Amino acid sequence: MAERQRQATKTANEAAQTDLVDQARLEADCREENALVAQQQALMILSALGQETRLKAFRLLSVAGDEGIGAGGLAKHLGTPHNTLSTHLAILSRAGLITSERSGRNITYRIVPESLSNLLLFLLDDCCNAMPEACMPKSLLESLRLGASSPA
Numbered sequence: 001m002a003e004r005q006r007q008a009t010k011t012a013n014e015a016a017q018t019d020l021v022d023q024a025r026l027e028a029d030c031r032e033e034n035a036l037v038a039q040q041q042a043l044m045i046l047s048a049l050g051q052e053t054r055l056k057a058f059r060l061l062s063v064a065g066d067e068g069i070g071a072g073g074l075a076k077h078l079g080t081p082h083n084t085l086s087t088h089l090a091i092l093s094r095a096g097l098i099t100s101e102r103s104g105r106n107i108t109y110r111i112v113p114e115s116l117s118n119l120l121l122f123l124l125d126d127c128c129n130a131m132p133e134a135c136m137p138k139s140l141l142e143s144l145r146l147g148a149s150s151p152a
Contacts, residue, residue, distance in 0.1 A: 041096065042122045045115060048095035053080055054088045058097060061111045068101070068110035117144045 049055050057074055069077075075085045089109060092098045096115045101108050121144055 038118070038122050041115075042119055044095040045097060045119050048091050048097060051088070051091075053078060053085070054092055057085070057088060057109075058092060058111065061098060061109055064110070066110065068108040071107045071109065074109065120144055 049058060056078055060074060060077060061069055071082065071085065071089070074080075074089075075082050078085065080088070089098065089100070093100065096112055098109050098111055101110070124141070
C-alpha cells in the first residue's frame with residue numbers, strides 16, 4: 001500500500017512538473033507573440049510618420065489635442081488637396097495614430113496619444129541594456145508607462 005502511495009505521489013509530482021514546464025513554454029510563446037505584434041505596430045507607426053505630409057498632419061493634430069481638427073482645416077493648413085490628404089489620413093488611421101469622428105458632412109480628426117506612448121516604450125525597451133531610465137528622465141518614463149497601461 002505504501003509503495004502505491006509513493007508511486008502515486010511520484011506520478012503527481014511528475015505531472016505537476018510537466019504542467020509547470022508547459023506553462024513556462026506557453027508564457028514564453030505569448031511574450032514572443034506580443035513582441036512580434038509590438039514590432040509590427042512600431043513598423044506601421046514609423047512608416048506612417050516617415051512621410052512629410054503625414055508627419056505635419058500628425059503634429060498639427062497633436063497640438064489640437066482633444067478638440068481635433070476638421071479635414072478641411074487640415075487640408076487648408078497643409079496646402080494639400082482633399083483627396084491626397086484623405087489618403088494620408090487613412091494611413092495614419094490604419095497605424096492607430098489618429099481617430100476620426102463624423103458629424104454630418106464634417107469629419108474631425110484627433111490623435112491617439114497612447115499609440116505614440118506605446119511606440120516610445122517599444123523603442124526604449126532594449127535601450128541602454130534594458131535600462132530605459134538611463135535614456136530619459138524617470139518622470140517621463142513613468143508617465144509613458146502609466147499612459148500605456150491605462151484603459152482606453
